[in-house]
Amino acid sequence: MQNTEFKPVLGPYRAYDQRVAPAPDHELTRVGPGTPMGELQRRFWQPVCFSSQLTDLPRAVRILGEDLVAFRTKGGEVGILHKHCAHRGTSLEFGRIEEHGLRCCYHGWMFGCDGTVLETPGEPPNSRLKKAVFQGAYPVHEYHGLVHVYMGPPDMRPPFPEFDIFQIPGLKYYPSSVLHANNWLQSFENNMDPFHGQFLHTRVTQHFGDHYFVLPQVEWKVTEDGRGMYYVAMRRTDDNTLWARMFHVVFPNYVFVASLYDLLDEVPFFQRTFWARRVVPIDDENCTFFSWRLAAEEGEFAGGDVARNGWNSIDFDGQVEQSTYEAKQRFPGDWEAQTGQRSIAVHKLERLGTTDAGVVKLRNALRDMLAGKVPLPPEAASLGTNVPENTHSSNNVFKIRKLDDPVAEAEQTRNVSRLLAAAIVQADASPVAERRRIIVERLQAIEREYAR
Ligand code: FES
Numbered sequence: 001m002q003n004t005e006f007k008p009v010l011g012p013y014r015a016y017d018q019r020v021a022p023a024p025d026h027e028l029t030r031v032g033p034g035t036p037m038g039e040l041q042r043r044f045w046q047p048v049c050f051s052s053q054l055t056d057l058p059r060a061v062r063i064l065g066e067d068l069v070a071f072r073t074k075g076g077e078v079g080i081l082h083k084h085c086a087h088r089g090t091s092l093e094f095g096r097i098e099e100h101g102l103r104c105c106y107h108g109w110m111f112g113c114d115g116t117v118l119e120t121p122g123e124p125p126n127s128r129l130k131k132a133v134f135q136g137a138y139p140v141h142e143y144h145g146l147v148h149v150y151m152g153p154p155d156m157r158p159p160f161p162e163f164d165i166f167q168i169p170g171l172k173y174y175p176s177s178v179l180h181a182n183n184w185l186q187s188f189e190n191n192m193d194p195f196h197g198q199f200l201h202t203r204v205t206q207h208f209g210d211h212y213f214v215l216p217q218v219e220w221k222v223t224e225d226g227r228g229m230y231y232v233a234m235r236r237t238d239d240n241t242l243w244a245r246m247f248h249v250v251f252p253n254y255v256f257v258a259s260l261y262d263l264l265d266e267v268p269f270f271q272r273t274f275w276a277r278r279v280v281p282i283d284d285e286n287c288t289f290f291s292w293r294l295a296a297e298e299g300e301f302a303g304g305d306v307a308r309n310g311w312n313s314i315d316f317d318g319q320v321e322q323s324t325y326e327a328k329q330r331f332p333g334d335w336e337a338q339t340g341q342r343s344i345a346v347h348k349l350e351r352l353g354t355t356d357a358g359v360v361k362l363r364n365a366l367r368d369m370l371a372g373k374v375p376l377p378p379e380a381a382s383l384g385t386n387v388p389e390n391t392h393s394s395n396n397v398f399k400i401r402k403l404d405d406p407v408a409e410a411e412q413t414r415n416v417s418r419l420l421a422a423a424i425v426q427a428d429a430s431p432v433a434e435r436r437r438i439i440v441e442r443l444q445a446i447e448r449e450y451a452r
């Protein structure tokens with residue numbers, strides 16, 4: 001009998017050795033009911049569709065391996081129910097929306113948003129059946145145009161979380177999504193891999209500006225509370241300019257992306273998140289980025305073409321699936337790179353290098369969370385207690401001269417990177433109204449110190 005155990009390729013023309021692939025990392029990748037990651041994700045409110053998608057027809061949705069149906073009653077209330085009718089299982093996506101609920105097409109049972117059976121029209125008037133039966137229902141919360149669902153244990157339901165970037169006066173929030181035919185983790189961990197920006201988005205395909213051409217000097221850090229991580233990527237864009245891009249993710253699947261447009265002279269420091277997204281598992285082999293594009297006419301949130309944001313559409317290139325096979329090959333973006341890692345990336349097959357340190361840290365931090373080392377909502381200090389959580393993602397452009405000695409230059413870059421991260425993180429303790437001013441002043445002070 002042939003040996004079909006997994007072995008890595010260890011020489012030229014030895015593909016035969018590795019014709020068997022090991023299994024994916026089920027602990028981090030599986031999201032169905034009862035799986036470790038599936039139950040972790042269920043402890044958090046998750047976006048499931050746009051508010052604008054709840055029309056006069058119900059909408060079938062799939063999330064965390066469960067099939068559900070979302071609808072808005074004629075009275076305006078939103079419900080999310082198990083997709084299959086409690087009577088004999090017909091899909092409620094074919095049901096009829098009425099004033100107070102959703103009526104199944106098959107025998108006319110009507111369900112309220114909380115799963116109560118409101119009517120069983122074929123039963124005799126004295127039937128107690130409708131009192132004894134419930135349709136599965138999950139709590140719903142609409143926020144800035146995205147419908148969220150809580151699918152965790154009922155007694156663990158946290159309040160809906162708030163973040164600083166949703167409390168900025170005058171800002172507009174445009175829902176968008178990107179549909180990915182791959183496991184959620186490879187899309188989420190991509191956010192801790194700043195090096196792909198330089199290759200995938202700049203050298204191989206021209207999605208981003210020339211300021212991404214330079215290979216960054218990067219440091220990654222898991223936050224003190226273990227509930228998120230960030231990196232600071234330092235790039236020298238010219239002899240007098242040092243660009244620091246801070247990128248913050250909050251576990252299990254929040255991503256805050258600082259602007260990908262040109263760096264702004266008028267906002268040199270703390271140009272914050274312009275795309276706030278969640279990497280929501282649909283099932284083990286699909287996920288959806290549900291997001292808001294944050295936009296304003298001028299200042300740090302200016303730029304782009306917000307009208308392009310919508311279902312599977314975002315106003316910068318390299319995100320959604322290319323439309324033809326040839327376009328995928330000629331102009332690959334995040335979709336092609338991430339789905340190209342197999343439908344579920346196999347960690348045992350990876351050969352990790354120095355650029356992958358953030359991905360490794362992220363996976364380990366998620367494992368800590370699964371092991372119960374990090375408090376989850378509603379116990380967690382901020383997420384889920386309605387205290388605005390501060391996000392740290394930002395572009396920051398220092399006017400600091402390049403040093404001739406490469407060792408001294410690398411050290412200067414590292415120092416500025418660490419001072420920047422400390423200044424931004426420490427400002428979490430400042431009053432909300434003062435925070436931005438305090439951060440900018442501290443960053444200006446760092447610039448003054450190194451510009452000398
Ligand atoms: S299957 Fe829904 S009412 Fe009969």
Ligand SMILES: [Fe+2]
Nearest residue numbers: 196197201334
């Ligand atoms: Fe990317």
